[in-house]
Amino acid sequence: MAWNTILTAVSLGLGLVRTTQAQSTAFTDAKSGIQFQQVAKGGFTFGIALPEKPTGDFIGRLVGTGAKGWSGVSLGGPMAKSLMVIAWPNGKNVVASLRDSVGYQMPTPSANTTMSLRPIAAGTSADGTTWTYTFLCKGCIQTDTSTFKADDTTPNLGYGLTSTAVTKPSDPESAIPFHASGYGLFPIDLTKARSSKFATWAATAGAADKPAGATPPPKAPTTPAAVSNSTWDYIVVGTGPAGLITATRLAETGKSVLLVERGGPSTAATGGKNWVSWNKTLTYYDVPGTFIPMPFATLGEGFCTDTAGLSGCILGGGGTMNGMAFIRPPSWDFDTRWPTGWKSKDMAKPAARLYERNPGTTAPSKDGKWYDADIYDVLEQFFKSNGWNEADSMKTPDDKNHTYGRPALNIHNGMRGGPLVTYLPLVQKKDNFKLLLQSKVIRVTRNGSKMTGVEIENAKGTRELHNLKAGGSVVLSAGVMSTPRILWRSGIGLPEQINAVKTGRIPVQLPDEKDWIKSPVGMEVMDHSRYMLTFNVAKGVKAYSNFNMAFPAAEVKTQYQQGIGALTQSFMRMDIFKRVVTKAGQSVFYQAHCAVPLLDAGNQIEFTFLMTHGQTSKGQLSINAFGNTFFKTQPWLQTDHDKEAMTLALDDLFNMTRKEGSRLSYSAGKDSTAQTVLKTPVQQGVHFIGGAKMGPDDGTKGGTAVVDLKTKVYGTDNLYVTDASFHPDLPTGNTQAIIMIAAEEATARIIAQTKGK
CATH class of the missing domain: 3.50.50.60 (FAD/NAD(P)-binding domain)
Structure with missing residues (x-):
């Protein structure tokens, strides 16, 4: 679905990938007398106090503004597999809960009965303008990477906040809205947070707000459903x-x-109202070039909040929320593991029916040109010099080895395409x-x-x-x-x-x-296993522009009204494909979407790097007490076979960058290998089957x-x-x-x- 760039920048609940450089400082709360090491950034404030000798406890202080909305800290840093403390005002009270995040979804109340939040009354208040929640987090520091370690020195924690009210402000287990007001990572100096007075301060904490895991029995339906x-x-x-x-x-x-x-309307034609900043007749779901700012501009409305991975809960589903990649499957996609009767020869007729109504394109601009295309020129020279060939994946879908080309996109007449445009209006x-x-x-x-x-x-x-x-x-x-x-x-x-x-x-x-x-x-x-790889471009080589997708220049807007220009395109500028062969003789494919990094500080190109067909890892979905699906077993790089294939693919790419005259060098260092990348967590490809x-x-x-x-x-x-x-x-x-x-x-x-x- 090519949601990978959104995953890099933001994920539902708390994406937490941007790192702020705010330094923690000493702060003493005059009301409680507790001395914190504190970070304040963009409306978010969090302070922490620890005992001299590490234990599983800490004292925290969250501060927010306004009479609604929530603020939270992710104790493990990025959202996935992290324990969070989230709080919000409810009149003159503050409501808080411990939350588990098992993926990029709305975090659910923790079921860990060994942890609890115990408010410290002297440091907790709400007056409709500002609210403060001071608490003892009893037993909260874990050893499973869901939190910082008790003996850590300067870990990165995460934050998120919004001014939008939670669904049920009086309920600590309430659903929470998208973190539209800010998110990110921040370092905090835990060595300066330790104090010999910790036990004295902790003794002022009251009883647990609500015992973690104290889930009441299921509610029986009170009235029969209407027919x-x-x-x-x-x-x-x-x-x-x-x-x-x-x-x-x-x-x-x-x-x-x-x-x-389950969701509401999306595009303007279907009744959607999330207009782009420059035109009140077009929504962010209509204009291809506004894919990246879409979740921020729409407050993440289209994402499901109860699923193990990113999923669309809006009219059009994933087709409304994705990066519009429309890669026609090669013959072996059906021929490898699909059963008899579903092979590529059997699928030729349904494919023809689809392409007749929904063909996709590699030239989305009406004039056939590509705009903001410096990346393509740089990468074409790089791949050609390494023996790769250009291929149009629409015309020759089986050309998927040592090939590069313009992205194949689900764009129709300069607008986001797909069955919402090409099928639904017919009936x-x-x-x-x-x-x-x-x-x-x-x-x-x-x-x-x-x-x-x-x-x-x-x-x-x-x-x-x-x-x-x-x-x-x-x-x-x-x-x-x-x-x-x-x-x-x-x-x-x-x-x-x-x-x-x-x-x-x-x-x-x-x-x-x-x-x-x-x-x-x-x-x-199953899912494509993903890493985001950033490459530096050789000095003097132009690889990017300052094209602003959220607030485009007047010329770009004028072009779009004519059906041409950068806004008719997705964020992707090139797709690449290659096959690697494992020692056992098994073929595994990789692909990458190549684009400008969202947070580029110089001449860089970002590869959304995906291991695809031929993987063997499989996961298991399950359901929790709150009705959310989650991965009981994750589907990414679980087998030695897949790890070998990923290693071959990454080293293949890195070796090309080390050749004399290469225009690309890996941002983590020219001597980086696959093992450099594999030390970091593998990410969702969001291409689930x-x-x-x-x-x-x-x-x-x-x-x-x-x-x-x-x-x-x-x-x-x-x-x-x-x-x-x-x-x-x-x-x-x-x-x-x-x-x-x-x-x-x-x-x-x-x-x-x-x-x-």
Whole structure:
């Protein structure tokens, strides 16, 4: 999906990758008398006090402004796998909670019962203008890298804040909004935070605000869900690219279709209102060149807040939020691990149907020119000198070894393309079609193996039932991060996950246990493994411009009105592809999107470097008590095979930069090797597949597959999956094109099965 640059700059909850240079200083709170080592930056203030001899405790002080919004500190630095302390004002009180972040999603209340927040009354107050929360964090310093270490000297911690109110200010477990007012990393001197008076100060702390992990029993539904008057031949869940294609093709048969989306409108044509700064008829979701500032300008509205990885919860799903990469899959993407009947020769016709409506382009500007393209010129010389060839991935999709070229993009007439533009308008006004926004599907209702409809939660928080007609079907296309959750809440999956739903905080009416369908839902999730690599350009070589995507120059805006210029393009300026071969003779591919770094301080080029097709690592999704999906087992670089392939790929690139006359040098030093990079955490590629894998081996009978070769969920009569959840293998490039091709074929098979029903 090419969300990788957003992940570098910001991730939902707390991206925390920018490092501030604010130095911590000594501060004594006159009210509590506690001496802190404190950092104040951009509306964020955090102070810390420690005992002379390290323990698991510390005293913290968070200060915020205003009568709403939250402020928080990430004790492990970057958000992923970090423990956070988050607080906000509620009238004259301050509410706080310890939060676990298992990925780039909204952090959830910690379930660790050994930790607690204990407020220090003398240092805690709120007056509607400023609020302060002083607390003893009992047992909070961990040894699992989720926090700084007790004996650390100057670690980097993270921060985030916003002036937007939390969902339920009185509830310490409330959902929190995007950190629109600031985020980053900051160093803090812990050696100067140690004091012999710590025990005296800690003794002034009160009882725990709320014992960590003290989750009450699940809330039973108090009133039955309202029943809609309408019934449908098909109910499609999710408006990502697969869901839009599925719903459109089903509606074209003349049968009635309800398409359900948990998010709101996005583009101007669909009712979106997040206008670009310079035009009140275009949203950030419309203009390709505004991809990078989009999450800041829209307050992150399009991101899901309850998923293990970045996912789109808005009309258009991931197709509305991504970097618009549209890489046509090479033949081997289907031929390696896809089952019989789904090979490349079988997929030629659905691919042709897709490309007829949604072709993509390598020349998004109407005049056929590329703008702000200095990077391409620099890199072309670099790769040509190393024996690589230029290839147009639209015309020759199998040219994926030692090749570079213009990015293939899902852009249509200078606007963001994809099925939201090329499919949905064709059926949106039909009498047999209805789009339901701001409606989150809780579960599929069923009677044994027969699906009867869906239960949704609307924007007001009330539940509704939408039912199928006799012979109707439900199609899940909510995405890899959410389709498994709907299955678990429908009593389909492994007992461990269904029981997590049963004992969780979200009220869900599960089927009787005897009717649970045991299936390996959430298993075999895969993703491209990613590193962000920054290269310096040789002195005197121009590789970037100062093109401002959020506030473009007058000339750039004028060009866009003519359908030309930099705003018609994505942030990417070149795509590269290569194959490496492991010692065992296995082929693994890598690709990179090449662009200007967001925070460039000089002549640099950033590679979004991805290991793609041929990886073997697989993860497992699960669900927690708050209904969030998370990775029980992560899918990145888990096997020696994948680590070997990544090492070969990185060293291959670094070796080229060390050749005489190279225009590129790795920013961490010319002698850097793959091991230099592998010492840092691998990152999500956000190109997820799996979780409801398709295959001939029935998972309800001990096999590995959740859906059959017609994408019907095993153990059911009329439940289907058409998103990337059913894909059994990773593609060589970004997932958008292959998701759409597979959705075309899956929908055709659904129509064939349900034609006479």
